Amino acid sequence: MTHPLQVVFGRRYRFAASHRLHSDALSDADNQRVYGKCNNPYGHGHNYVVEVRVSGPVDPATGMIVNLLDLDRFVQSEVLDAFDHKSLNEDVETFRSLVPTTENVCKEIYRRLRHFPLAKLERVRIEETSNNAFEYAGEEIQDRATVQ
Amino acid sequence: MVYLTRKIEFSASHLYHNPALSAEENRRIFGKCNNPHGHGHNYTLEVTVAGEPDPVTGMVLDLKELKTILEREITQRMDHRFLNYEVAELQGQIPTCENIAQVIWKLLEPKITQGRLHKVRLYESADIFAECYRNGASQA
Numbered sequence: 001m002t003h004p005l006q007v008v009f010g011r012r013y014r015f016a017a018s019h020r021l022h023s024d025a026l027s028d029a030d031n032q033r034v035y036g037k038c039n040n041p042y043g044h045g046h047n048y049v050v051e052v053r054v055s056g057p058v059d060p061a062t063g064m065i066v067n068l069l070d071l072d073r074f075v076q077s078e079v080l081d082a083f084d085h086k087s088l089n090e091d092v093e094t095f096r097s098l099v100p101t102t103e104n105v106c107k108e109i110y111r112r113l114r115h116f117p118l119a120k121l122e123r124v125r126i127e128e129t130s131n132n133a134f135e136y137a138g139e140e141i142q143d144r145a146t147v148q
Numbered sequence: 149m150v151y152l153t154r155k156i157e158f159s160a161s162h163l164y165h166n167p168a169l170s171a172e173e174n175r176r177i178f179g180k181c182n183n184p185h186g187h188g189h190n191y192t193l194e195v196t197v198a199g200e201p202d203p204v205t206g207m208v209l210d211l212k213e214l215k216t217i218l219e220r221e222i223t224q225r226m227d228h229r230f231l232n233y234e235v236a237e238l239q240g241q242i243p244t245c246e247n248i249a250q251v252i253w254k255l256l257e258p259k260i261t262q263g264r265l266h267k268v269r270l271y272e273s274a275d276i277f278a279e280c281y282r283n284g285a286s287q288a
Contacts, residue, residue, distance in 0.1 A: 005253060006283045007246050012275040058250070061166055062177055063242030068276065069179070 008122055009065040010053045013075055015084035018045035019100040022089075043087065048102075049127040050079070050109060054119035066119040078112045102128040106136045114138060151266060152208045153196045156218050158227035161188040162243040165232075186230060191248075192271040193222060195256060199263025209262035221255045245270050245278035253280050 020043035021035040031039045038044070052075060056065045082092055088100040094108050110124040125135040163186040164178035174182045181187070195218065199208035226235055231243040237251045249270040257265045269279035 004283060005250060005280045006285070007250060007278060007280045009246060010269075010277045010279065058244075058246045060241075061168065063164070063244035063247045065246055065278075067177065 006055060007058055007065060008053050008055045009068075009071075009119070010051055011068055011071055011075075013050045013052065013072075013080060014047060015050070015080050016045060016047050017083050017086050017088050018043045019088040019095070019105075020044070021099055021101060023099050043089065046128050048083075048105070050075075051125040051127075052113060053122040053125075054116065055122050056119040070118055071116070074116050074118075075113065079109050082112075102126055102132070102134050103136075106134040110136045110138050111141065114141060149198050150201055150208050151196050151198050152211075152214075152263070153194050154211060154214050154218065155192060155194050156215075156223060157190060157192050158223055159188060159190050160226050160229050160231050161186045162231040163187065164242050164244065166242060186232070189272045191226075193218070193252065194267075194269040194271075195252075195265070196267040196269075197260055197263040198266035202262075209260070213262070214260070217256065217259050221259060222252060225255075245272050245276060249278045249280050 019038075020040070021038040022031050023034075026034065052071065054066055054071065058065055086092065088095045088105065090096075092100070092108070095104070098104055098108075106124055106126045109126065110121065113124065114121050121138070123135055123137045125133055127133040163183060164181040165174055165184075166177075169177070195214070197208055197214065201208055225237075226248075229235060231238055231248065235243075235251075237255065238247065241247045241251075249268050252270065253265065253268045256268065266285065267279055267281040269277055271277040
């Protein structure tokens with residue numbers, strides 16, 4: 001029988017990184033028009049906040065969906081080590097050919113976390129500043145994680 | 149459908165310990181949350197009710213009514229309490245966010261009769277939370 005309540009565990013992480021929004025598919029003038037000051041040639045930075053939500057059965061022995069130390073280690077090795085205090089455009093392979101808008105950063109983080117083995121990844125939310133946020137739940141990714 | 153959320157805060161102490169496990173296993177799994185005399189948090193609870201606004205009042209439910217329910221069912225039961233020892237509904241459970249959120253859901257669900265309880269989200273700190281909602285419901 002399906003448990004009537006879905007329980008989700010959420011954890012927030014932080015990283016600081018720089019980026020520049022620039023598309024090779026657009027002219028310089030169009031890049032400037034579309035991205036404005038985010039197109040400034042030397043880039044700029046943000047303090048990003050990433051919220052990771054996972055679901056699964058709550059283990060009666062621990063009261064937990066997942067031990068947060070296990071989740072912390074996975075997020076650290078898959079995302080924070082690669083993104084924190086880096087240039088997203090220069091240092092993260094994906095963004096050498098993809099504009100590192102926060103939409104794309106959100107999807108990339110989801111892609112990196114989707115095979116977390118201990119719980120099902122439900123959603124990634126990322127705040128670029130305290131005034132804008134993006135969420136992604138992996139809708140068009142075919143090999144989404146399944147909980148054991 | 150409109151989703152209405154009310155937030156409350158309460159402060160409580162707890163510890164994580166499973167008597168079926170050895171002292172070493174408790175320490176390994178729960179770390180400093182296993183410290184024997186417990187520790188505390190400022191919890192933030194967000195309760196979301198879904199419904200259609202009443203055509204006369206324009207409300208899904210009266211926020212004063214929701215505030216009264218939350219004070220009676222949650223604040224009086226949990227605020228400034230040691231969750232392991234003083235909250236009957238948590239007896240026999242590890243008082244993690246996941247378990248407390250489910251207890252809160254079960255306490256509130258029958259009491260909310262205008263609109264329908266949609267989601268309970270409980271923060272233990274700004275960076276750690278658990279939420280619950282009906283299986284299959286949107287995560288809005």
